[in-house]
Amino acid sequence: MAIVVQKYGGSSVGTTDKIKKVAETVVKRKKSGDDVVVVVSAMGDTTDDLIGIANEITNNPDKRELDALLSTGEMMSSALLAMAIKALGYDAISYTAYQIGIKTTGQHGKSLIDDIDGENIKKSVSEGKIVIVAGFQGINEEGHITTLGRGGSDTSAVAIAVKLDGMCEIYTDVDGIYGVDPRKYKDAHKLDEIDYEEMLELSSLGAQVMHSRSIELGQKYNIPIYVGLSNSDIRGTVIKGVNSMNMESKPVTGLATSDEDVAITIKDIENDINTVSSLFESVASKRINIDMISQTAPVNGKVNLSFTIPKVDLNECLDIIKPFYSNKGQIAIDEDITKFSVVGIGMKTTSGVASKMFKLLSENNIGVKMITTSEIRITCAIRQEDKIKAINAVAKDFNL
Amino acid sequence: MAIVVQKYGGSSVGTTDKIKKVAETVVKRKKSGDDVVVVVSAMGDTTDDLIGIANEITNNPDKRELDALLSTGEMMSSALLAMAIKALGYDAISYTAYQIGIKTTGQHGKSLIDDIDGENIKKSVSEGKIVIVAGFQGINEEGHITTLGRGGSDTSAVAIAVKLDGMCEIYTDVDGIYGVDPRKYKDAHKLDEIDYEEMLELSSLGAQVMHSRSIELGQKYNIPIYVGLSNSDIRGTVIKGVNSMNMESKPVTGLATSDEDVAITIKDIENDINTVSSLFESVASKRINIDMISQTAPVNGKVNLSFTIPKVDLNECLDIIKPFYSNKGQIAIDEDITKFSVVGIGMKTTSGVASKMFKLLSENNIGVKMITTSEIRITCAIRQEDKIKAINAVAKDFNL
Incomplete structure (x- = not known):
């Protein structure tokens, strides 16, 4: 019997009807024989609404108190999901960060998870309960409530999976990770799998599907992370360690752009x-x-x-x-700068990626203003008006 | 330098503007030289709203999870008040029940405070901070979040005042305790003081100004409790131990009715x-x-x-x-029953109260269906249509 840690984002628990739907999905998984631990985000726009209320009080809210305020959003959704599961006749229990000892370090608003006690989770799981954890939050050395930054519930989920040596599944409103943003390139391919490093590069380049820290944790402890739609037959993407020596692997996995x-x-x-x-x-x-x-x-x-x-x-x-x-x-x-990046762990073993890319840009009359490279990425600064042309040319040629 | 524990009810913190107003009042008190600990209820109708959301999930929400949900209301208002005070340039810190060790026993939804650790409050007060505590909640032996029942923030405040050996002030939307409900009798007198036992009887008889348990705690530890409007020159009422042998004391202090x-x-x-x-x-x-x-x-x-x-x-x-x-x-x-009660610690030493009351009811052609008495109260069951007549006759004659 495996332990699976599932994370549901704010849009998945945005209404009480959606929470009931998630409860059904979780119960179905439990019935299939797995032990289930669920990490939830705050309902819909709750976090933004709470920030709005804080800004009515003062335009520069104290960071400790802002964290105390924001942490309530996930406490609410976790209690509601536990209620919904119990109403279906299955045993469930919600936990706040304090109750399961999610210990954090660092600044308010962008704390890092340092360790998780986790004994309460293990005990409840061993009693057959479905455990619901309030994501996005922890308790620091001084006993203050801290939050992990936007998207931090991903990191809560991966950290708990690490602690329980379980599988990790992130359910969101996209059906997986794409080599290039499908809103920008209609023929974009969804990836079956992507390497941790590639995903980290893409995240830092503006592909905001996942909280970067969650991928770092997954990489450090080698926990594969599934990303996809909940309650769907559409197969998502697994973020995992991919062997760069694999002859089948593509030299370029993903493309990202940023105008920031x-x-x-x-x-x-x-x-x-x-x-x-x-x-x-x-x-x-x-x-x-x-x-x-x-x-x-x-x-x-x-x-x-x-x-x-x-x-x-x-x-x-x-x-x-x-x-x-x-x-x-x-x-x-x-100010007329688009950062245009291609990422691929295959670059470590495949030569000629850079020259191929510059050739493609040149053939399309796209001027390159600046260039930086790392072992697995090449980034060019181009003019913003050339962005779509560049995406089309590079995505097509590299089959992204 | 005295420690004062102030409690602000839901209507006092119902909007962000009202929270800012409370912050100003609290800072004024701090400036006057007192150390201030503030207990807050949830903003306005938050608790009812949260119950409504829970009922959208299931018509019989799990009690542990309902407590976990409801406790967030007070966490929010306490963080917001701390922000508002800090924005005024005074140091403040909000605490949840867990963070200051408010230990409870008994059932979810109506737990009793068993003890308070309180070290964090004392430390923060000694550092010059204004401490804000989330009312209405505690943590039981199993580490679960519990709530104290409607009005439970009163009890949080009195219990903290007991622990700190401080004064206790309950700020609410009424300007004090009246001998008879002013909505039912226009000439009602406000009391300068009332005995704990009298207040307990009146509370149990339907005068829902205060959480009964808060009065029991005040009585047990002999902590006077001030009840009144915040930020107002109107003097409220002190609930305290009143000497029943005092020749000046009235035999009847209060009157309450209930149609339930x-x-x-x-x-x-x-x-x-x-x-x-x-x-x-x-x-x-x-x-x-x-x-x-x-x-x-x-x-x-x-x-x-x-x-x-x-x-x-x-x-x-x-x-x-x-x-x-x-x-x-x-x-x-x-079903045509109104319980009509008069209460007064003076009855212990003054005879003839019962006979005088029955004479008044009889003179007004009010039939009495049933009677019970205790040492400090007389209750009659009368017809509901006689209620206003009975209030007018008795309140006037006993000068309530």
């Missing part, structure tokens, strides 16, 4: 490693995330230095870098 | 103590509360036995007492 960045260029800056590193340190100290970096060849000991940052941080960043240039003419800001 | 009962009469039942006690035991075993009892003088070894029970229990009660009569003609049901 802006490029800053400082012209004629000293070609001096101390100057450049001091600039990047100043920016990083304000927690502004620099992604792509490029530099021209030196002319008379001076270079042009370009880098991208999130658009929301532009004004703060310009303040920080003021000491590094003497007049405004030295600064160029390019 | 029904009288059952069994005619020609054996005048046999075993039969009668066995009947009452059967009824009590189903937790049906028998209040007034009367019995006619025996004729040929038979008596007529009458008693009142809550209307809602009528059908169940009739089933239970079937073995005690042989035909339907033996049973009479009287």
Whole structure:
């Protein structure tokens, strides 16, 4: 008899009717012989509604108290799901983070799960109960309620699966992971499986299907994570460790784009490693995330230095870098940036992916402004008007 | 520097604007030099709304899960009030029942507070923080969340005041305790003070200003409880131990009426103590509360036995007492019952209260169907149409 940890997102438990539907699905699984632990998000837009109420009180709510407030959303949905299951004649029990000892560290609003006691879950499961856990929350060393950040219930589910050595299934409103966003490319293929690293890259590049931390945990403890629709015959996607040496594996698994960045260029800056590193340190100290970096060849000991940052941080960043240039003419800001990335663990063993991609872009008259690469990804900055053309060309050729 | 425990009811924290108003009141008190601990109820109709949602899931929600659900209402309001106080520049912290160890015993939905750890409250108070506690809830021996029953936040507040050896102030939507309900008698007097026992009798007789258990706790530990409007110059009422030997004290402090009962009469039942006690035991075993009892003088070894029970229990009660009569003609049901009670600790030392009351009722042509008395109360069952006449006559004569 296996233990399965299922997570249902906010849209799956958005109404009492939907909660009853989830209860039926869970009971069906229990009847099939598996022990079931369910992690739930808050109903529908509850979290946003609670943030709205907090903002009526003050436009800068205390973070500890905001976490205390937001955690109630998942407490409600977990109690309601337990009621719904009991009403079907099956034994169930809901638990808050405190009751099962979900211990967290780090800041309010984006805490990390450090450990889970889990004895109460194990005891209840051994008594035949279906256990319902309030997702998204934990208790820190000081006994304060903390939350894990948007999408954090995914991480609650994976962490519990790790603790119980169980399977993990994430039920959401998409039917799986696609190589490219089906809203942007109509012929997109759904993946049967995807490697943890690929999924992490895609998540960080803007494919917001899963909470990144949940994938890191799955990878660390080698827990496969199924992602798909609940109560459906449509097969979803398994996130797992994929052997990159597999000859069958495609060199490129996924494609992601993001319009959230802006490029800053400082012209004629000293070609001096101390100057450049001091600039990047100043920016990083304000927690502004620099992604792509490029530099021209030196002319008379001076270079042009370009880098991208999130658009929301532009004004703060310009303040920080003021000491590094003497007049405004030295600064160029390019907001017409789409980050266009392809990801694939197969790149580790397949050469020529980059050259093929640049050839495709060039054939389609798409100019590349900046480039960065990692072992399993290639990212280009292109013009936003070229985005759809680039998606179509690359997705088709790489069969995504 | 005194510690004051203030409780704000659901209507006082019914909107975010009202919560901000409470925050200002609390901060004003803190500025005046007192340490302040605040117990809050859920915002406005939140508890009823949550019950409504539970009833959409099932018409008989599991009691443990219902408690888990309902407890979130007070968690929300306490976090919001803490935010509002911090936004005013004062330090505050919200606590759930778990975080301050409010230990309960007994059934879900009507648990009793057994003890409070309270160390976290004391520590936070000593750090200068205003402490906000989620009322109405506790944690039982098994670690489950329990609730204390409607109005239970009063009891949370008194119990915390006991633990901290502080003062207790209950802020509500009435400006104090009246000798008779001002909605029923326009000349009603507000009381400056009332004895715990009198308040308990009035509460059990239908004057639902306070949670009964809170008054019992106040009495047991001799903690005076102030009841009144918040942020107002209108002086409320103090519930405390009043010396019944005080010559100034009135013999009757309060008057209460209730239309929630029904009288059952069994005619020609054996005048046999075993039969009668066995009947009452059967009824009590189903937790049906028998209040007034009367019995006619025996004729040929038979008596007529009458008693009142809550209307809602009528059908169940009739089933239970079937073995005690042989035909339907033996049973009479009287739904036209108002329980009319006067209460006063002064009755212990003042004679003639009963005779004066019966004289007043008789002068006003009000028939009395049944009578019960205790050391500090007299209750008559009268016809419902006589209720207002009886209130006017008795309230005026006893100057209530």
